[in-house]
Amino acid sequence: MAKHDTDLSLLFHALADPTRRSMLTKLAETPVSVTDLAGPTGLRLPTVMRHLSVLEEAGLITTAKDGRVRTCAIVPEALVPARTWLDEQRALWEAQLNRLDAFVMQAMKGREE
């Protein structure tokens, strides 16, 4: 499988967890430290770190350490591959819808005769 397949898998997998999605939503507002991110989740720090590394490996966030504080921020273009894939699928799926329409039309036409 192509590399961009792997990318998509990482991306969708990262998005498949509600905790991670809410982290992203929070980060969309403004960059935030690890502890501040952890706060609302009720999860322990090591657990949060793990979620962050999943997000980072998927390319969805970057983190940088300044002193003892690590600040996390979204990577704005990271969602593009997911959107692109969905758009492609929508095109394909619509094509099938049209074919179904055509089939139904055909069937109705046949019936009329």
Place this chain on the structure above:
Amino acid sequence: MAKHDTDLSLLFHALADPTRRSMLTKLAETPVSVTDLAGPTGLRLPTVMRHLSVLEEAGLITTAKDGRVRTCAIVPEALVPARTWLDEQRALWEAQLNRLDAFVMQAMKGREE
């Protein structure tokens, strides 16, 4: 967590596997039997069934049995929640981009003085 959160998790999780994505792409062409779907994957039937049930629970496909053949088909509107979520995020993330722009502008302005 809200129910539609669960839906999204199921959806993204279903999409996070390359085998399942290629099944969807094939099904986007035309509805197909389980065995025909299994063919190109090189996977055993029980394994394929498992993937299919993940796709079905995510609402991405429907299946119906006619005689001894089960035919699988995509559910065209099933990708909508994923698209919607991505669109919402894009809006939020762009807002932050704009804020960053503003910040940079401010910084540059400050520097000029």
Place this chain on the structure above:
DNA sequence: GTATTACTTAGCATTATGGCTAAGCATGAT
């Protein structure tokens, strides 16, 4: 210089995922 804060690392427990084989069951062909 000691304590606190903010992560980090290591390691553990539980559950989920993705693959398999073997055996079952219903339908269609002979």
Place this chain on the structure above:
DNA sequence: ATCATGCTTAGCCATAATGCTAAGTAATAC
């Protein structure tokens, strides 16, 4: 009636995912 086909179920194995605690380390505050 018998056999082949197409799925289905049950159960196993290995690995990955998600949570934790406990014990680090490094930077800051006192």
